[in-house]
Amino acid sequence: MSLFRCEQVNKSYQGQPVIRDITLTLAQGELVGLLGASGVGKTTLMSILAGVDRPDSGRVLLKGEDITGVAGRVGYMLQKDLLLPFKTTLDNVSLPLILKGMKKSKAREQATELMERFGLSGSENKYPHQLSGGMRQRAALLRTHFSGNRVILLDEPFSALDALTKSELHRWYLDVSAQMGLTTLFITHDMDEALTLSDRIYVMTGIPGEIQTQLAISAPRPRPADFAVSQEFLQAKRQLLDAIGR
Amino acid sequence: MIKKFQNIKSKASSLSLLLMLLAVWQLVCSLELVPPFLLPSPVSVVRAFAADFVPIMGHAVVSLTEAFAGLSLGVAGAFMLAVLMDRSNYLYRALYPIMLITQTVPTVALAPLLVLWMGYGAAPKIVLVFLVCFFPVAVGLLDGFREADPDAIVLLRSMGARESQIFLHLKLPGALPRLFSGLRIAVSYAIVGAVIAEWLGGSSGLGVYMTRVRKSYAFDKMFAIIFFVSGLSILLMRLTAWLEKKMTPWARQGDGKES
């Protein structure tokens, strides 16, 4: 049974349909990519899944419970890291716990426990502008983790990083999400990234955006070193290219 | 580091310029280039200040009390109005243009009217200070609230934040730098506002003292009190700057290894 799903989601802005009949599911522990060209409606879909926007029709379900338009149930990381400049790293990261009514000292304690696993120990009392790009991203990811039921929606989490930091963060995220039992849906423009990280990939195309194809990658995670030249990788990439129509 | 050094250097050079000006002034007076009753020498100004020190302090307490009362009320009122206007788009659209226009009105020009309406007590002084402080603080706060990143608001909503939590965790801290730049203007107006209102009548306060020494053509005392009032304003602005530094630690320069 699926942990998180949406059914027949539609959304228009000013009479213009942006996404149509989107249905997708996430099983416990899955890492699923959502691939699509710019403007196809990926962010629109995600803000509906996160409950900050309402669909015109369709519904969003978490463990069978209807959470359409209800925020705060799953973690959502926007396209920018959006660490608040006036809070320290520790206070930024523990913010979701405080918003849920946890005592500040307890929230800080919980956050401190995970700082090391997220490669942030020693940065607790620094302000965001004092962190590197990779650290900011990890801090935003840790904050996202604290904001929801181990279901995590990431809008282009790695796209602003340089290649080296990106692949380092990929490996790290695979590790952390396995250890912590996270279920992740992430948006990307980058086919190689989608192929490296995902158990499954949804491809969105068209105006309004629709799910055109989905595709499963069977190679185990983390992928073997020669995965990028394997038969499966090349075949999957061909399928993605065909689906996107480039 | 370099910046600090330059800071010290610029402070040192403005201090030496100031000392030089004082020396020239003293020289002009000692050589009696200007009649002493028109331009008292720095030394006699200091002497006049020392001679009247106790009464001046008494007047200062009165003026400062009025200034603080008006300032506190002004900031409190500005805060409430800014919160309301941030909450309600209708209020915002209706009031914001008016607030900007009132900023161009020289509020101190209202002082005579206030005295006529409210008499010679503390009330017209406090009201004038209130008026001069209210608008810069309200506009600063409101601009600060409105500057909050819409995406950050979406993020906090996605974490299930209520409006009041969005205000507390995002809008308010984000508006602090704006609040303080409004406050810096407000405190410098506050003292001057109180003094000007006192010119127009009353029994005590630095403005009353100024009127008295003016009527007796005591130029040395005039100069003493002018310097004293400017000194008070500078002190209050410094205090505000210090408070800002305390309350916005994230705005500090450096990589966090210094502090």
Ligand SMILES: Nc1ncnc2c1ncn2[C@@H]1O[C@H](COP(=O)(O)OP(=O)(O)OP(=O)(O)O)[C@@H](O)[C@H]1O
């Ligand atoms: N609040 C809004 N009001 C009106 N139109 C909007 C709004 N948000 C998005 N749109 C429109 O919906 C379409 C999809 O936007 P969306 O941000 O979901 O695309 P995206 O797939 O995330 O693109 P990118 O990869 O560039 O981030 C665009 O044409 C955009 O102009």
Ligand SMILES: [Mg+2]
């Ligand atoms: Mg987007």
